[in-house]
Amino acid sequence: MKLSDLPGLESLLYETVCKLNLTDQPWVLGGSCSLLLQGVQLDKPPRDIDIYTDAESVHELHASLADWAEDAPHLDQEGMYASILSHYGRYGVSIELVGGFTVMTGGSEYRVEIGPLLHHAAPEHRIQGTVVRLMPLSHELVFNVLRARPDRYEAIAAAILLNPNEHLPLLSKILTRNRLNMQHRSTLSGLLDHLI
Template identity: 50%
Template sequence: MPRDVDVYADDVHVNALHGLIKDLAVDEPEVSETDTYHSTLSHYKLDGYVMELVGSFKVRAMGSRYEVLVDKLLLKEARMVMIGDVRVPLMPLGHELVFNVLRERPDRYEAIAAAMRTDLGEHVPLLKRISETCRLSEAHAAFIDGLLGLNGEDRLFRNKREEQGGDET
């Protein structure tokens, strides 16, 4: 069972979303920053579960930086499920893969990559867009491509130096 239910939003929506579910709130939205993470967090009790509203989420690890861009990237690619009579968007696997690689969570990224490899073509458009908006170290880029079984010209995650044909100065 999940420890909590994460709801991701761009920072511009955090206060409005908090207002809609304020009666379930355990705390108020607050900026949370560590060496690895930056976000605006708030917590809610929902039918025995803890729900976490995560706004403006950014991950930094070993030279890589990934920002969760819900409106611009992820919502358009989200698979929708019905919970009762409510349509709920699920976080795309492409996000989950990059996010969990940067968090060094093999228990998650290995299963995610295996699921993605069964129909990689479905995930490639979002992965390409993520690769254009985040900054991955060469090690992370090669690792993610390797998890997906991509190499050579098929690679999705190329760093800017590689694309420009040399070193950045």
């Protein structure tokens, strides 16, 4: 499966990227669209578009998508997740803007830092000549281990192991900057053949 197999989604992603790139705020494309563009095997095609940024960048990015807005950015705390969340819609496809995302579970706490960390390491992809930065797989691995999604984290780990030197330095930084319990760290280590 490739994004080009989903022309409606690819077209909307291009429109979204063009709008967001008019700002000078750091953001990355996450979720299943990003995984697909990085060659991760997915069971199901992407159905929505997930944009991640830092809390201080939310309002400028929201303004760039305001024509499609379904709500305003608001604090969302649900279960293990906390973020500043807003929703947009176009052509029947949902777009989420997630700012200041934090995951807390089992004594682990992971703060998703876009500008200070992930944006610089984000691989670039071009859609119709326009650059979009993709959420690094190191983040996706940690995130999916924390939310107990083996259907995702096993495929992500397999992709990382194709070129571990490209991903492990960032993963090491994420683990240093955040608090993960021993079980989560052990799962990560096992998935990556004990390279971390």
